[in-house]
Amino acid sequence: MLSNEANRASTPAFDAVVPGLSVLRDVFANLYYAFPQDQPQGPWVLIDAGLPGSADKIKKHAEELFGANTPPAAIVLTHGHFDHVGALDGLLASWPDVPVYAHTLELPYLTGRSSFPPPDPTVGGGMMAYLSFAYPKHPYDFGTRVQALPADGSVPGLPGWRWVHTPGHTFGHVSFFREHDKVLVAGDAFTTVFAESGTATYTQKQEVHGPPAYFTPDWNAARASMELLARLxxxxxxxxxxxxMHGTELRRQLAAFLPRFDELARPKVGRYAHQPATADADGVRSVPPPLVNHWVKGLAVAGLALTAVALAMAGNGKKDKRKGKKARSTSKGKADDSYRAWYRDSPAPQGASGPDWQSRRPGPFADQSPHGQDTATSQPSSGTSYAADLRYSDQRSRKIETQYP
Incomplete structure (x- = not known):
């Protein structure tokens, strides 16, 4: 039963959302089992693939719904972050004939060609954000098993549904919409929990929020995408x-949130708060520099802590020496700078993508207006058509090397 006052304690991890759609909460990320409303045990589609190590759990619940040895007709992905594709390797091994679909701009991160922009733990908000530096950053490589979603907006295996390009959280992020009863699978275009907070993530208190800030590299596009979904x-x-969430309360919270998007969702500080990363069909093209000052402060705190530990150890050593004991303590440390991601710089051909892409033509580059002014901090007005996708197809820049902080 749908409720706008639910929490983790009152909601099972595996449950029906509406006829034809069930949800599995995989620790802190959701994935969905979608199927025709009039065929509960007919062909079905998996939307997203959860966290690493979850393949057996996902298959177990699929068997509960559809019976043994009933693989999905397809797996469709909202985007390629680790908490949405983590179990895909295991699922594909068990389901060797099942195709996977994602937006064409998401394919570089699913075929080993590019890493996503680095997460940003400086956005604040709570434990989930602060720990994001440790989340998996590497690209996945599912090879030819993954292909582009149909250009006509249809969803393979799900008649009556269509996909909508909703970039911002990732460049090729999509949402899925069942038009006849207005059921939306939004992915991370927006959330119904304060995703940056560890406490809120645990309690699962319901309320409309923006996309998880620590993994969102383009806030103008994210706002345009959320506006698009609200218009549905x-x-x-x-x-x-x-x-x-559902009903009047869902729409009320969306309507109240959007005029305050920059106040409530966009970080006050952060690597991408005022300058987006850019990408094209080959992957990431440019990322803004990390916020050095925040890291320097962090290193200073760590240095003070290490100094205190060293002084304590030295004091213990003197005591041991006076007692005729020999204290030995060795420590070695070396910064891990082995992980580096090389980004491609060849421009991709202009393609159809983004919110309302059918009615738009190519425009200016992502970070340069027609007059050469920086548009990274420009903000589209509510309800306007925003060319979020263009920054991902015609940005030209030199080849860069980015070391994850």
């Missing part, structure tokens, strides 16, 4: 994080 007037919103 969803009756149900099933998100990548948080318990599904």
């Amino acid at each position: 007037e969803p009756e149900v919103a099933a998100t990548g994080h948080g318990i599904p």
Whole structure:
């Protein structure tokens, strides 16, 4: 039963959302089992693939719904972050004939060609954000098993559904919409929980929020995507994080949130707060520099802590020496700078993508206006058509090397 006042304690991890859509909460990220409403045990589609190590759990619940030896007709992905594709390797091994679909701009991160922009733990908000530096950053390589979603907006295996390009959280992020009853699977275009907070993530208190800030590299595009989804007037919103919400309260919270998006969702400080990363069909093209000052402060705190430990050890050593004992303590440390991601710089051909892409033509580069002014901090007005996708297809820049902090 849908509720806008649910929490983790009152909601099972595996549950029906509406007829034809069930959810599995995989620790803190959601994935969905979608199927025709009139065929509960007919062909079905998996939307997203959860965290690493979850393949057996996902298959177990699939068997509960559809019976043994009933693989999905397809797996469709909202995006390629580790908490949405982590179990895909194991699932593909068990389901060797099942195709995987994602937006064409998401394919570089699913075929080993590019890493995502680095996560940003400086955005604040809580434990989930602060720990994001440790989340998996590497690209996945599913080879030819993954292919582009159909250009006509249809969803393989799900008649009556369509996909909508909703970039911002990732460049090729998509949401899925069942038009006849306005059921929305929004992925991480927005959430129904305060995803940066460890406490909120654990309790699963329901309320509309923006995309998880620590993994969002383009805030103008994220706002445009959330505006687009609000214009669909969803009756149900099933998100990548948080318990599904519905009805008048869902639409009221969306309407109240969007005019304050920059206040409530966009970080006050952060690597991408005012300058987006850019990408094209070959992957990431440029990322803004990390916030050095925040890291320097962090290193200073760590240095003070190490100094205190060293002084304590030295004091213990003197005591041991006076007692005729020999204290030995050795420590070695070396910064890990082995992981480096090389980004491609060849421009991709202009393609159709992004919110309302059907009615737009190519425009200016992502970070340069027609007059040469920086548009990274420009903000599209509510309800306007925002060319979020263009920054991902015609940005030209030199080849760069980025070391993850």
